[in-house]
Amino acid sequence: xxxxxxxxxxxxxxxxxxxxxxxxxxxxxxxxxxxxxxxxxxxxxxxxxxxxxxxxxxxxxxxxxxxxxxxxxx
Amino acid sequence: xxxxxxxxxxxxxxxxxxxxxxxxxxxxxxxxxxxxxxxxxxxxxxxxxxxxxxxxxxxxxxxxxxxxxxxxxxxxxxxxxxxxxxxxxxxxxxxxxxxxxxxxxxxxxxxxxxxxxxxxxxxxxxxxxxxxxxxxxxxxxxxxxxxxxxxxxxxxxxxxxxxxxxxxxxxxxxxxxxxxxxxxxxxxxxxxxxxxxxxxxxxxxxxxxxxxxxxxxxxxxxxxxxxxxxxxxxxxxxxxxxxxxxxxxxxxxxxxxxxxxxxxxxx
Numbered sequence: 001x002x003x004x005x006x007x008x009x010x011x012x013x014x015x016x017x018x019x020x021x022x023x024x025x026x027x028x029x030x031x032x033x034x035x036x037x038x039x040x041x042x043x044x045x046x047x048x049x050x051x052x053x054x055x056x057x058x059x060x061x062x063x064x065x066x067x068x069x070x071x072x073x074x
Numbered sequence: 075x076x077x078x079x080x081x082x083x084x085x086x087x088x089x090x091x092x093x094x095x096x097x098x099x100x101x102x103x104x105x106x107x108x109x110x111x112x113x114x115x116x117x118x119x120x121x122x123x124x125x126x127x128x129x130x131x132x133x134x135x136x137x138x139x140x141x142x143x144x145x146x147x148x149x150x151x152x153x154x155x156x157x158x159x160x161x162x163x164x165x166x167x168x169x170x171x172x173x174x175x176x177x178x179x180x181x182x183x184x185x186x187x188x189x190x191x192x193x194x195x196x197x198x199x200x201x202x203x204x205x206x207x208x209x210x211x212x213x214x215x216x217x218x219x220x221x222x223x224x225x226x227x228x229x230x231x232x233x234x235x236x237x238x239x240x241x242x243x244x245x246x247x248x249x250x251x252x253x254x255x256x257x258x259x260x261x262x263x264x265x266x267x268x269x270x271x272x273x274x275x276x277x278x279x280x281x282x283x284x285x286x287x288x289x290x291x292x293x294x295x296x297x298x299x300x301x302x303x304x305x306x307x308x309x310x311x312x313x314x315x316x317x318x319x320x321x322x323x324x325x326x327x328x329x330x331x332x333x334x335x336x337x338x339x340x341x
Contacts, residue, residue: 048175052332055325059271062278 010071017064024057103295105288109212109281129216132208133194136201140193165193169327176331180338187227188334191220192327199280199319203312211322212280214273221273224330232337242340272329279322283315 032050036043115126147162155163169189173181195211202209210216232240244261245254290308294301 051325052328059275062275066278
């Protein structure tokens with residue numbers, strides 16, 4: 001197979017890793033909303049921590065992206 | 075056999091064409107041009123190229139803007155804060171609260187470095203949103219340098235406070251001894267990848283966001299009258315990018331606090 005084509009296919013495959021991160025981020029926010037719906041008073045307390053969970057999960061998507069970019073350009 | 079050759083030829087041809095098209099498109103609108111670093115003032119000392127680049131220029135601007143917002147705001151501190159004083163007090167309050175909640179009272183002496191990092195990253199991200207400016211946080215080497223400083227500092231703090239007991243971070247007390255074979259390496263890799271994940275998160279967020287803005291801008295130009303649609307999208311994405319700019323500075327700082335907490339309290 002031509003190296004260029006393999007690069008493009010590889011980058012596409014690497015992007016599949018984002019599926020998991022998408023599910024994860026969705027989970028983070030859905031739990032946040034149901035937690036607040038159950039106990040609105042805890043909004044302040046959860047609000048600060050939710051961003052950590054979001055950022056840590058989102059990083060996985062970005063790792064997949066970086067692998068895709070490396071496959072394409074490096 | 076002949077058909078396989080034709081197929082290979084076709085593949086070869088189309089891949090070449092794709093590459094050509096990409097190269098052609100990049101010549102017209104290059105969304106990555108914004109990350110280009112050029113030298114403003116050439117400085118070479120003992121073979122090392124330490125030129126003053128546009129990246130350094132925007133680092134200086136970010137540091138100066140951060141410094142002036144804080145000093146100008148607190149120039150005459152009043153009991154009832156004015157607008158500027160409110161801004162600087164809020165920035166201070168965010169970081170002070172973060173350290174209090176995540177590190178505890180022992181973290182207070184690390185406030186200056188954490189606050190400096192927060193301001194530097196925040197203004198680096200936010201000033202990067204000015205059209206035509208340069209976002210220095212969109213380069214991996216910049217964020218990796220900052221993350222490495224944090225990583226090394228946290229490790230030294232942990233070892234200085236706990237000595238060899240610091241190794242408990244990789245194997246918590248009470249766990250069955252035989253699990254050390256599995257847990258140790260995993261915890262070690264987890265610990266070592268902190269500097270990478272911390273830097274890549276900030277860098278990737280910034281780079282992807284800015285590339286997306288430029289790609290959409292390119293669509294707006296290429297699509298002519300229908301370019302209104304990408305422009306409408308662009309407005310929304312720009313607002314999102316401001317959120318991401320502030321959020322990533324926040325996340326960068328809060329993770330620094332969590333690493334500090336780990337080093338000081340060991341879980």
